[in-house]
Amino acid sequence: MVYAYNNKPGVPGFMMVCAYNNKLSVPGFIMIYAYNNKPGVPGFIIVCAYNNKPGVPGFIMDVVLTSGCSDALHQIISVLANPGQNCLIPKPGFSLYETVARSIGVDVKRYELLPNKDWEVNIEHMESQIDDNTTFIIVNDPSNPCGSVYSREHLLQILKVAEKHKLPIVSDEIYASFVFPGERYYNLAGLTSEVPILSCSSISKRYFCPGWRFGWIIIHDRNNVFEKEVRGALVRLSQRVVRTNSLIQSAIKSILEDTPQDFLASIIEAVAKNAHHMYREMCKIPGLQPVMPRAAMYMMIGIEIDKFPDFKDDIEFIKKMISDQSVLCLPGQCFKYPNFFRVVLTVPQSDITEACTRIADFCKKYYVA
Numbered sequence: 414m415v416y417a418y419n420n421k422p423g424v425p426g427f428m429m430v431c432a433y434n435n436k437l438s439v440p441g442f443i444m445i446y447a448y449n450n451k452p453g454v455p456g457f458i459i460v461c462a463y464n465n466k467p468g469v470p471g472f473i474m475d476v477v478l479t480s481g482c483s484d485a486l487h488q489i490i491s492v493l494a495n496p497g498q499n500c501l502i503p504k505p506g507f508s509l510y511e512t513v514a515r516s517i518g519v520d521v522k523r524y525e526l527l528p529n530k531d532w533e534v535n536i537e538h539m540e541s542q543i544d545d546n547t548t549f550i551i552v553n554d555p556s557n558p559c560g561s562v563y564s565r566e567h568l569l570q571i572l573k574v575a576e577k578h579k580l581p582i583v584s585d586e587i588y589a590s591f592v593f594p595g596e597r598y599y600n601l602a603g604l605t606s607e608v609p610i611l612s613c614s615s616i617s618k619r620y621f622c623p624g625w626r627f628g629w630i631i632i633h634d635r636n637n638v639f640e641k642e643v644r645g646a647l648v649r650l651s652q653r654v655v656r657t658n659s660l661i662q663s664a665i666k667s668i669l670e671d672t673p674q675d676f677l678a679s680i681i682e683a684v685a686k687n688a689h690h691m692y693r694e695m696c697k698i699p700g701l702q703p704v705m706p707r708a709a710m711y712m713m714i715g716i717e718i719d720k721f722p723d724f725k726d727d728i729e730f731i732k733k734m735i736s737d738q739s740v741l742c743l744p745g746q747c748f749k750y751p752n753f754f755r756v757v758l759t760v761p762q763s764d765i766t767e768a769c770t771r772i773a774d775f776c777k778k779y780y781v782a
């Protein structure tokens with residue numbers, strides 16, 4: 414079930430298990446006490462783990478607690494691939510995937526996301542990137558930096574590729590609960606009974622507390638593909654350097670249960686409002702092509718770089734925008750996606766309005782039709 418460092422009586426250890434995986438029919442699964450599987454805390458329930466000691470017959474480790482989602486990714490990549498092998502990551506995508514993979518000698522190959530299709534995966538391209546050394550596919554839905562969230566149908570297409578090539582999926586779900594009003598998030602592991610999935614998340618983004626360093630890996634493995642090697646390796650790795658924060662572990666029940674329902678809803682509403690405002694304003698600026706996000710906290714904006722002859726690429730464009738206007742955005746190259754830039758939408762609305770004006774002034778000055 415769970416490996417919880419602080420799993421003693423009195424300081425209840427917790428584990429988090431995806432609700433759909435939490436059926437007593439799952440072989441060997443010991444479910445003790447579920448108290449938080451209501452909508453509003455989507456995707457998982459927390460189960461008290463007083464009975465989940467190693468040695469208990471049928472023990473299955475379903476959750477590994479980690480020091481944030483970054484640590485979860487580090488552990489997963491370390492376990493799933495050997496040096497010289499590779500994994501597939503999205504382009505544009507969160508830069509940590511490559512940083513972690515390369516740091517342990519694992520190569521990355523990138524599959525394209527399509528800006529004119531709400532950043533859906535180019536499925537043919539994804540498939541073409543798979544070779545004999547490919548060990549897993551990372552999917553980040555909703556996406557940083559794109560702010561996209563995939564439809565059920567599209568996730569099924571991705572799962573089909575993984576199933577066909579017998580590749581597990583690593584699902585970075587840190588923005589799972591962060592979708593704009595009217596949009597819907599589907600949990601990848603809930604859509605397959607074949608593809609083994611290691612999902613990872615943390616409280617960092619959802620509760621705006623990245624410094625608290627608390628995350629987890631959930632093992633979705635209905636067919637026991639991970640049983641022989643991966644589960645054991647994850648346990649051993651989580652024991653090598655114990656990274657979980659016991660203080661937060663003690664508080665996690667309250668964090669997940671007692672946070673007012675409208676806390677997240679009101680933030681999402683504000684971010685969605687910023688997104689709509691920003692999108693409207695960016696559409697008016699000659700030379701820019703924003704892509705409207707549906708989730709997470711970001712928007713990607715394309716730069717028609719040939720219309721800005723003063724700048725060679727997005728990095729020069731952004732550097733100048735910082736020095737001219739004090740507007741700081743990340744150039745697309747940070748996500749291996751040149752001639753775009755990423756805007757963060759979690760700022761007060763007045764700052765978004767001001768930033769729009771400054772970006773417009775900046776573009777007007779350098780645009781050549």
Ligand SMILES: *Cc1c(COP(=O)(O)O)cnc(C)c1O
Pocket residue numbers: 480481482483484507553556557585587614615616617618623627628
């Ligand atoms: C911020 C972020 C992470 C890292 O989260 P921590 O819990 O702070 O380590 C991982 N993946 C994505 C997509 C992120 O945006």
